[in-house]
Amino acid sequence: MAVARILFVLPLPEPFDYAVPEGMDVRVGSYVTAPLGQTERLGVVWELLGNEAVAGRTLKPVLSVYDVPPMRDAMREFISWGAKYTVSHPGHVLGMTLRARGGLSPSPTETVFHLTGDVPPKLTGARRRVLDAAEEVGAVNAATLAAAAGVSSGVVKGLEKAGALRAEEMAADLPFALPQPDLPGAQLTGEQAEAAAVMKASMRTGGFAAFLLDGVTGSGKTEVYFEAIAEALRVDPDAQILVLLPEIALTQAILSRFEARFGAAPAPWHSGLSDKERRRTWREAAHGRARIVIGARSALFLPYANLKLVIVDEEHDGSYKQEDGVTYHARDMAVMRAKLEGAAVVLASATPALETMVNAEAGRYTRLMLAARPGASRLPDVELVDLRRAPPEKNHWLSPWLIQALKETLAAGEQSLLFLNRRGYAPLVICKACGERLKTPGTENWLTEHRYSGRLVCHVTGYSIPKPSVCPACGAKDSLMGVGPGVERVAEEVRVLMPEARIEIFSSDTAMGGDATRGIIERMETGDIDVLIGTQIVAKGHNFPNLTLVGVVDADSGMKGGDLRAGERTYQLLSQVAGRAGRAERPGRALVQTYAPDNPAMLALADGDRDGFLQIERDVRAELGLPPFGRLAAMIVSAPSAEMVEEACREISLAAPNGAGIELFGPAPAPITVLRGRHRRRFLVKSPRNVDLSAYMAAWLARLKPPRPVRISVDIDPYSFM
Structure with missing residues (x-):
């Protein structure tokens, strides 16, 4: 009798042993059910042992096995590696691969x-x-x-x-249409063809290879990696390709481009899908029938049968970092997934992350450059608007220069885009009578006013209430006032300035779902919108031929706080949003409103000197031993009261292991000090690059036995410092 070692989707440290009944076809990687306590649980066979493992033991039997291709060795190795790297239970990582369990059964x-x-x-x-x-x-x-x-x-x-x-x-769940790699693609420029040729040669050779596709905005990176996809499918018609995108909105927008190039829409995977759509994509990926999958970061954990190419588009984007549950960065995990699968990986961006640039310079990635836009289009001119010299009128947010540019663009029959990375009408609601700032109960998060819906919303927890008519603190009537601008308030200002203009807002509040997103994009493409006002959802991947003016309302907002990547992220975001302008024959320009025009990120943006800015960032981080020249990990401790979390942190500090080169900072209040009624403190651990920081954090956790109300989480390579 064989013994199956089963890893369950539970926070358990190791697999459990079960007897395999006579005649049951159980293999390593099989998806099975087995009893655990009084409950039947889903798991995956991690290992099969022989008869000798049964001796002297009474084992419960495996109950059933699903008729699904077993999880491949590379996938199980990826799960084990991911658990170790992120300091998580393997069962938690396994659970990320089973988010559509309906796919385990045949289609209804x-x-x-x-x-x-x-x-x-x-x-x-x-x-x-x-x-x-x-x-x-x-x-x-x-x-x-x-x-x-x-x-x-x-x-x-x-x-x-x-x-x-x-x-x-x-x-009910039909197969996805097969892509046709030999359909004609776009006419490539010489620069694009050279980059495509390098990747196509790698597809023919096979095995792991990593590429940085470094091209300015509008340079045709998508068309270049389309050629790599086509070649992978020519070499192996059963090959599977994964394309990761940072936003659901991008997933919706790019599907039509895939369908035009390959004659078939790819299989989608993201949180906006229905259960039926998710189980379909999961099942087809597991059986190897979904040849191209396009999706958000969680698509990385689908159980592909024959993964040959992984593409991470906009690889610099911060939304690739998963902050809840198992914390990971999809870009870094994608490189490891490709390595374990023996596949190629392409990281594409106009503003690559410093970590990626350093890897390319070290020879770990092959860097492919696209330095120009094809055809007549060229990069937009970027001008800094010094708000100290040209301030907006009182209680307004657009400078005279930007207002004039908007009016000129409208008169020319062209489109404008205003960018402000704040949803709603006002990011803060304050009582004029007593000064009370309205917050989410049990947190320190300010409530944002949404005037269109008449509600106050917390964008961290999702808490929402109708806007009160009286102050909840002092009872004053009609005293609540929105402070600061959100996209709704900017839209209100533009409507007064240009009543004849057709104006729309593009944010996660107005683009809830694929149909709404597609509608806004289509109206922009067909010229039915004169001024589009949006959050960072507008900055990524969209191509609007008649858009010639981009205005950044508040360029300084991302520079606040103690985030080591604040400057880099600000430069990336503003460069991406500026790059939406002038993508066709008409020249584009970008006006960037700032109170800090001498900031290195702003100067680099105006001069188009990306590499010079990255050199400044590189020098600072190298001097301080910060990523990518050193490593960071965070430990976040939370408890129901400030006293309890402080006491827990004292015990945790005493338990910290000694380690060569390890520096421990904290505990300090987390930037969001109170969240969902829990008080939060954060330790930050810094180490040299050659230290296994995951192992250090795991050893530290093993020494801790906090009381039940105290929760501890670990974040390797933290990004948001929340």
Whole structure:
């Protein structure tokens, strides 16, 4: 009798042993169920042992095995490595690979209806609409067909009885169409063709290879990596390709480009999908039938059957960092996933992260440059607007220079984009009578006013209330006032300045779901919007041919706080948003409003000197031993009261192991000191590059036995310092 060592989707330190019943086809990597306590649990067979492992033991049996290809060795190794690196339980990382458990079972079936060609003797208007709809939408279920025709499902059933429709049982989750790599792609420039040739040669050679595709905004990076995808599919028609994007909005926008190039839409994976859509993508990826998967960072954990190429688009983007649960950076994990799979990985960006640039300079990544935009388009001119010399009018947020530029652009029949990375109407609501600042209960987070919905919202916890008519602290009536600008307030100002302009807001509040996102993008592309006002969702990957002016309302907002990457992130974000302008024949310009025009990030932006700015960042971090020249880890401690968290931190400090080169800072209040009623403190650990900081943090955790109300989490290579 064989023994299966099963890793469960639970915070357990190791797999458990179970007996494999006679005749059950269980292999290493099989998805199985087995009893754990009084509950039947899902797990994966991590190892199979022989008869000798049974001797003298009474083992519970494996209950069932799913008819799904076993998890590959490379995937299990990736999970084990990821758990060790992030100082997490392996079961937690395994759980990230099983977020669509419906995909473990075969597709459910549904009844669909086909036209038979017969016309019923009694053809009412409702029946005619159903037959017309069936001809247009094809084989669908009764509810979908009835909705398309604007009738009840009873009309559909009546047509079946009359012989005009034929019912058939078929899988509810259809396979994805196969991509066609030999369809014609874009005409590449010489620079693009050279970069594509290098990657295509790697696809033919096979094995692990890492590339940095470093191209200015609008240089055609997508078309270049399309050629790598096509070559991977020519070499191996069963190859699977993963394309990671930082935003759901980008996923929606780029699907049509994939479909145009390869004749088939890729399989999507992101949090905005329905359960049905997620189980479909999971199942098709596991069986190797989804050839191209495009999605957010969690798509990295799908159980691909034959992964040959991983592309991380906008690799510098901070949203690749997962902050909740298992903390990880998808860019770094993507490189390791590709290495373990023997696949190639492409990191693409116009503003690569300093870590990526240092890896390329060290020869760990092959750097491919795209220094120019194709055709007549060129990079926009960037001008700094010194708000100390040209301030906006009182209670306004746009400087005279930017207002004039907006009016000139509208008069020329061109489009403008205003960027402000603050949702809502005002980021702070204060009482004019007593000075009370409205916060989320149990936190130190300010509530943001959303005037369109009439609500106050916390963008950290999601807490939301209607805007009160009286101050909750002093009871003063009509005393609550929004302070500072959000995108809604800027839109209000523009409507007063240019009442004839067609204005829309593009943020996660207005683009909730794929249809809303696609609608805004399509209206912008077709010229139905004159001024688009948006948060960072507008900065990434969009191509609006008639957009010639970008205005940055508050360029300094990202520079605040003690984040070591604040300058780098500000430069990246502003460079990306400025790069939306002038992407076709018409020249573009960007006006950047700032109170700190002498800041290195602002000067580099105006001069187009990205590499000079990165050299300044490199020198500072190298001097201080900060990433990528040193390593950081954070330990966040939280408890229901300040006294409890302080006491816990004293014990944690005493338990810290000694280590050569290790520096320990803190505990200090986290930037968000109170969150969801819990008081938070943070330790920061700094080490040389050659120290296994994950092992150090794991050893520290092993010494700790905090009381139950105290929670401890570890973040290797922290990004947000929240």
